[in-house]
Amino acid sequence: MPSPSKKNYFELFALPCTFDIDLKALKECYQLLQKNFHPDRYASKPDHEKRLAMQHATELNDAYSVLKDPLKRGFYLLSLYRSNEQNLSEEVSIKDSAFLMQQFELREALAAIKTLDELLLFIKKTDASINETIEQLKTEFKKISPDNLSTIESTLNKIQFMVKLREEAFLLEEELMG
Amino acid sequence: MAYSEKVLDHYENPRNVGVLDKNDDSVGTGMVGAPACGDVMRLQIKVNDDGVIEEARFKTYGCGSAIASSSLLTEMVKGKTLDEAGTIKNSDIAEELALPPVKVHCSVLAEDAVKAAIDDYKSKHK
Numbered sequence: 001m002p003s004p005s006k007k008n009y010f011e012l013f014a015l016p017c018t019f020d021i022d023l024k025a026l027k028e029c030y031q032l033l034q035k036n037f038h039p040d041r042y043a044s045k046p047d048h049e050k051r052l053a054m055q056h057a058t059e060l061n062d063a064y065s066v067l068k069d070p071l072k073r074g075f076y077l078l079s080l081y082r083s084n085e086q087n088l089s090e091e092v093s094i095k096d097s098a099f100l101m102q103q104f105e106l107r108e109a110l111a112a113i114k115t116l117d118e119l120l121l122f123i124k125k126t127d128a129s130i131n132e133t134i135e136q137l138k139t140e141f142k143k144i145s146p147d148n149l150s151t152i153e154s155t156l157n158k159i160q161f162m163v164k165l166r167e168e169a170f171l172l173e174e175e176l177m178g
Numbered sequence: 179m180a181y182s183e184k185v186l187d188h189y190e191n192p193r194n195v196g197v198l199d200k201n202d203d204s205v206g207t208g209m210v211g212a213p214a215c216g217d218v219m220r221l222q223i224k225v226n227d228d229g230v231i232e233e234a235r236f237k238t239y240g241c242g243s244a245i246a247s248s249s250l251l252t253e254m255v256k257g258k259t260l261d262e263a264g265t266i267k268n269s270d271i272a273e274e275l276a277l278p279p280v281k282v283h284c285s286v287l288a289e290d291a292v293k294a295a296i297d298d299y300k301s302k303h304k
Contacts, residue, residue, distance in 0.1 A: 093210040093290040100209040103218050107239040157213035164216025168239075 008080060009063035019077055019141035023068065030064045070134050071163060074156045077141065081149060094157055103161050110169055116176045123169050130162045181242055182276040188246035193253050196235040198222040206299025208291040212283060217244045221291035223255060223263070225299055231255050231263055236291075243281040247271050247288035260296050 010017045013029040035041075037056040042049055066072045079087050094100070106126075113119050133155060140152050181189065197220075200207045204225050211218045217240030224233035234252035238245045250271055255263040271277075271285040 097209045100211050160213045161216050
């Protein structure tokens with residue numbers, strides 16, 4: 001039984017280190033590996049093997065939850081291209097005022113929504129702009145180089161704001177549906 | 179997580195919520211956002227002829243700590259000169275509100291917002 005890997009999350013699932021991954025292949029590989037390291041298979045094995053299997057299973061879960069989510073996958077892939085120092089020196093705030101202004105207006109629009117129909121339309125639009133920005137991110141990741149890492153980071157940050165907006169919209173949906 | 183009493187007070191009774199005319203020459207507007215939590219904050223100052231901040235307004239979409247930090251900040255900057263307001267540190271806000279370490283970034287956001295508002299005002303008066 002191998003010890004916990006030093007492989008990155010992509011390598012763990014035998015995927016290329018790219019943003020635009022085959023999600024079906026990811027899921028199939030995850031399920032296969034998860035079966036291999038299932039605790040039931042180690043019930044009669046020595047303790048240290050049980051422990052290792054558990055570590056593998058945990059690592060697989062962590063890796064899968066990151067790779068299946070485009071935003072987490074994007075931030076993770078970006079971190080592989082940067083030094084530890086760069087990864088730690090993240091800015092707390094962004095000041096792209098045109099983008100923030102737009103986000104502000106969207107939050108205000110959301111706060112003014114009174115009916116479920118309006119809200120569903122709002123969510124649909126938000127999803128559309130998230131998908132559009134993810135397409136943009138795909139293109140940026142295809143050209144990844146030391147020169148465009150900050151562009152990629154800023155696109156990821158934008159998606160983060162939109163995802164937050166959608167979460168807020170879902171909360172309101174629950175409220176409106178009673 | 180439990181909020182301190184001061185955070186709750188500002189959260190439940192936020193001071194100076196609202197908007198000033200961003201096209202007014204005497205108004206400086208700072209917009210900042212925190213990617214980590216998706217919070218967005220707008221902080222505005224109105225400066226009189228003596229260079230003193232006579233009014234401040236904010237609007238924050240975010241957690242209780244972010245709202246409390248920006249609310250407190252609008253109270254702190256009132257009556258201060260631009261230079262004095264520019265020296266306000268996030269630690270002043272975090273201490274006053276007794277923010278836990280995981281929420282200190284909210285006070286950083288507020289400090290960045292007032293700096294952005296001062297910069298915006300100054301860019302109008304070059």
